[in-house]
Amino acid sequence: MTTAIKVQQVTRPPGVDRALTLIGSYLTLCGALLLAAQARLQIPLGESMDGRDYVAQSPAAFLALAAAALAVWALTPLHTRLSGCSGQIAARWLGVNRPYRRYLLMVLIAAPLLLVAMPQIRLLQIAYFVIFGALLGVVAIAAPARFYLNQPGNDVVSDLARLWRNRFLVAIWLRHNIESRYAQQTLGILWII
Numbered sequence: 001m002t003t004a005i006k007v008q009q010v011t012r013p014p015g016v017d018r019a020l021t022l023i024g025s026y027l028t029l030c031g032a033l034l035l036a037a038q039a040r041l042q043i044p045l046g047e048s049m050d051g052r053d054y055v056a057q058s059p060a061a062f063l064a065l066a067a068a069a070l071a072v073w074a075l076t077p078l079h080t081r082l083s084g085c086s087g088q089i090a091a092r093w094l095g096v097n098r099p100y101r102r103y104l105l106m107v108l109i110a111a112p113l114l115l116v117a118m119p120q121i122r123l124l125q126i127a128y129f130v131i132f133g134a135l136l137g138v139v140a141i142a143a144p145a146r147f148y149l150n151q152p153g154n155d156v157v158s159d160l161a162r163l164w165r166n167r168f169l170v171a172i173w174l175r176h177n178i179e180s181r182y183a184q185q186t187l188g189i190l191w192i193i
Contacts, residue, residue: 107137
């Protein structure tokens with residue numbers, strides 16, 4: 001017996017989608033910065049970190065990341081107003097269907113901003129930031145965009161909303177899994193006894 005679940009398109013105002021994209025990109029940039037700081041402290045390359053002048057997570061760094069994210073977010077609608085070669089280049093990098101390229105542009109803008117915001121930061125940590133930023137972008141932005149390509153509700157928010165609407169099915173599934181696992185465990189204990 002199969003049960004069909006009606007997939008309903010979630011409609012949101014256009015500004016909400018852009019804001020969610022901005023928040024997700026900013027959080028991914030923050031994750032890349034934190035991974036870069038941890039890698040800089042753990043991997044013994046470059047100068048040793050004595051800890052006197054170095055602050056791994058300064059508020060200025062997070063403000064620099066926010067400035068980079070806001071700059072690309074503000075430039076995104078600009079590609080529709082440009083014409084000629086510059087319009088084609090902007091559409092290639094800032095198009096709505098290019099979230100990973102927009103994110104890479106954020107990483108490339110954030111790297112020099114981090115150098116300005118944190119003078120004690122080393123180029124090795126900036127290199128770690130760019131590497132981890134690109135890798136996190138692949139995992140968090142590019143891969144899900146490929147998975148959701150040509151799907152009816154093609155974002156994670158739609159999936160979470162659908163999951164919330166069908167939470168009773170998740171409860172049934174969890175109950176079944178827990179009951180079957182405990183039944184196997186009980187049979188195993190009885191077999192041992």
